[in-house]
Amino acid sequence: MGRFATLTSSALTAFALFSTTEAACSSKKNDTCPMQVRSAYAGPEGMVVSWNTYSRLSDPFVRYGKSPHHMDKVAVSYVSVTYPTSTTYNNHVSIKDLEPNAVYYYVPMDGKEKTPFTFKTSRSVGDKSPYSIAVVVDLGLIGPDGLTTHVGTGAANPLKPGDKNTIQSLEAQGDVTEFLWHPGDIAYADYWLKEEIQGFLPNTTIEGGAKVYESLLNQFYDEMTAVTGVKPYMVGPGNHEANCDNGGTTDKVHDIKYNVSICLPGQTNFTGFINHFRMPSAQSGGLGNFWYSFDHGMVHYVQLDTETDLGHGFIGPDEPNGVEAEDAGPFSTLKDAQTKWLAKDLASVDRSKTPWIIVAGHHPWYASIGTDASDVCFDCKDVFEPIFLENNVDLVLSGHVHAYERNAPTANFTADPKELNNPSSPWYIMNGAAGHYDGLDTLTEPRNSYSRFSQDTAYGWSKLTFHNCTHLTHEFVSSANGTVLDTATLFKNHKC
Structure with a gap:
């Protein structure tokens, strides 16, 4: 992992978790380990969190909150999909009723990662801040x-x-x-x-x-x-x-x-x-x-x-x-x-x-x-x-x-x-x-x-x-x- 450059604090957070997750997921014994973590906007008050696993999850969920030490909310879905020739499953969880322009901390499933991922929700429509x-x-x-x-x-x-x-x-x-x-x-x-x-x-x-x-x-x-x-x-x-x-x-x-x-x-x-x-x-x-x-x-x-x-x-x-x-x-x-x-x-x-x-x-x-x-x-x-x-x-x-x-x-x-x-x-x-x-x-x-x-x-x-x-x-x-x-x-x- 030495190929990556010096990062800012937020990127370091993701990089540290990515390094840990990549190593943990390299073992087939841990086939529900989250990999390829990503998020996307889902309307003004929503986000979709997605990740991949080696095996299908029956009920993918995301634990999240406004503090890395207090992720007290849970969003659940039943979307764990794959296709012929794929070696992984794609898991997608929709999170609703979020505050605008706010940073949230999250962990897909109850993994052993010590550092959560983050996303920032979309700015309110009409917010003229640069x-x-x-x-x-x-x-x-x-x-x-x-x-x-x-x-x-x-x-x-x-x-x-x-x-x-x-x-x-x-x-x-x-x-x-x-x-x-x-x-x-x-x-x-x-x-x-x-x-x-x-x-x-x-x-x-x-x-x-x-x-x-x-x-x-x-x-x-x-x-x-x-x-x-x-x-x-x-x-x-x-x-x-x-x-x-x-x-x-x-x-x-x-x-x-x-x-x-x-x-x-x-x-x-x-x-x-x-x-x-x-x-x-x-x-x-x-x-x-x-x-x-x-x-x-x-x-x-x-x-x-x-x-x-x-x-x-x-x-x-x-x-x-x-x-x-x-x-x-x-x-x-x-x-x-x-x-x-x-x-x-x-x-x-x-x-x-x-x-x-x-x-x-x-x-x-x-x-x-x-x-x-x-x-x-x-x-x-x-x-x-x-x-x-x-x-x-x-x-x-x-x-x-x-x-x-x-x-x-x-x-x-x-x-x-x-x-x-x-x-x-x-x-x-x-x-x-x-x-x-x-x-x-x-x-x-x-x-x-x-x-x-x-x-x-x-x-x-x-x-x-x-x-x-x-x-x-x-x-x-x-x-x-x-x-x-x-x-x-x-x-x-x-x-x-």
């Missing part, structure tokens, strides 16, 4: 089986000796950021075959690859506990959650093209993603972990699904015949379910209470990677952009392309003439540079006319700071050393 959040996209496993200081044949951008990785950088933030938002591409377990072909991991059979896939998932979620054990972890779908085949993997030496047919039951159609998380779709009228919204202080956050269910006759990137033909989704039986939900959700926002509207979706449509590149989701633009413009969305976040690009506020490929001074178009920022085994992508030259800053050489993440109801700052933080490589502030004349 705060910051962290955003990562395209973050994969770190360490010997993932992003490390060496790579396999054909991969690139290993970590430099002495560099912090993105998980370490997020840990070092401690209480500075209030929650972590991860809009897609989580863990990159579907890289297992590519890593084997490149000689980075030992070769297995296709059937044996299922165990490798699940091992990579579990390692990633174990690593993330040091962050997700102390702050809410809000997620959305990316293409690498869809199936086990990395959207199609080619063994060039043997001229073999692999596709989703190699995936065993449980490793297709976003199954792991569906089971592992519980996002606030029930509270916001959304659908599962795919699209939902939530309020936090002066901000209304919206998570979209750019991978499936685009509606209006469009094909999502992971639907049959889509950009990556992943044969996954759709997930709603209703026509245009996501776009109708989005229009209704945004129209209902009370801008006097939550003046800021921030949207995230995995695939970008404004990115300097060529107009014919499959990584650009123009169908997403055609579906979502008119709704954004009609409802005065302030900022749109994406990733997928493993680089960073801050664009001007843009509409229909045209930069807003007001730039960041009270524009009428949404501000678009693409940051898929969090880091995973396969490294970074190369942006094309020349950059798009609406591009304002870009880089494709450093791993990093986004920090959003809401100063008040009119000023929002975005920073690109270099994971290696914590320096800010780009910063810009948006002014919007919201009525406070």
